[in-house]
Amino acid sequence: MSNHQRHVLVTGAAEGVGRAIAQTFASAGARVVIADIQSADETLRLIREQGGSAEHVHCDVSSEASVVRAIAEAAELLDGRIDTLVNNAGMNGHYHLVPDMPLAAWEETLRINLTGTMLVTREATRYLAPEAATIVNVASNVGKRGLPYRGDYVARKWALIGLTQTVALELAPRGVRVNAVCPGPIEGNRIEDVMQRHADVEGATLAEMRAKWESESPLGRFVTPEEVASVVRFLADSASSAMTGQAINVTAGLVMH
Template sequence: MSQRVLITGGGSGIGKAMAETFAAQGARVLVTDMDQAALDQCPGGWLKEQGDASDPAHMRAVFDRIATEWGGIDVVCANAGIAGPTALVEDVEPEDFRRCMAVNLEGAFLAAKYAALMMKAQKSGVILITSSNAGLYGFPNRAPYASAKWAEIGLMKTLAMELGPYGIRANAIAPGCVEGPRIDGVIEREAKAKGTTPDVIRAGYEAGVSMRSFVTAQDIANMAVFLASDGARLVSGQVIAVDGHTENPDPKV
């Protein structure tokens, strides 16, 4: 039977690459996203729900639909997230910090909360959280994002312990800098804050990666499909970095 897969933040970027890769393996896919226009560009065969992954009512409705249309869930990719502000901690507004924590951390919590109810009943399932290597290191100028990504790893490890006896696995993927509009925006904001150019900031990030390269959304999607497969049947409670081996996340200007 084909896997039944939910991907939050699945309308673009990493989430869309995950959905495409799971679908190519024959999975049934449901994607959620705040951006209706992005959902409209997704393939017609996917189920789609527009809404905020940090909104409990929205996530309850998503899982009600899953129960009605699929009768259960095999894989949940808690992927919805935002970059948050790029600023020194004293310059971060409290509401911006809270919003970053809500979308990244509370969104993952809600996906796991409602998935756990279904997965425990069927005694199987996989929960994958898209964290970041910002959850493995301190990241200057990224206090809200790094805080959320560290917390996601704590959530994942707790899920693995709670749900393992029911045959449910939980893991986190920690991408490095992923090519695309989000990291471009981060680099531009950091360059402005440091009074330099985006090229200098990008070169600094690349210099801290032993493979001297950013990763792609497809790299992350490939890892998600593997972690959801029988080939990873005893991989749980782990943080898998897909980052080309980041040695130093602080770009030197």
């Protein structure tokens, strides 16, 4: 299916990489619906200014009732057919060593970041196009390695890759492909917040922490939202028709497995 005919649902697209993903599909002529708990007015404005088509439905992925309602509303806006689902909604997680992790913090991160993805996927599969539909989950480089102080977030991303592979097997008989993208640190407000937390613990400045993290990447930099979005679009397109159950790195070389 060509991109100009594609009906796309993107969760968590009010800002950041989700916004870039929504813009990328819309600029290719897709009809886009954004499901987000936040206002998506700025994303809608940017898309519409470029002549694109986009709508917003309110969705709290931590609430089953909200997800059921939002996905049904999104499907109606898309004439009952979803060609591509992009699961991007989530939170940064909390900042604790595992020996100090409050159970409530752990459960909140998994409820929003993992259970929410399962709920959206479950509901969206009812509306997936009968041929060549795709699901792309936004995972992370920390879904392939560990990271101190981020145990709740890391566990979710590892689990998301496992969920991606499981759903890929389950939906393959329907011709649905399911893949994940695993970004490295993405330029934007979220990574600034994460780096500041690490800097505070290590007694470093934000600039020192950025320099340290950038030096860990062979290309010596973070990735941009647009770079991640371009890979998401590739995984949704027929150009990747032989790919399913894959977790593709977009890390500037930080992770190579």
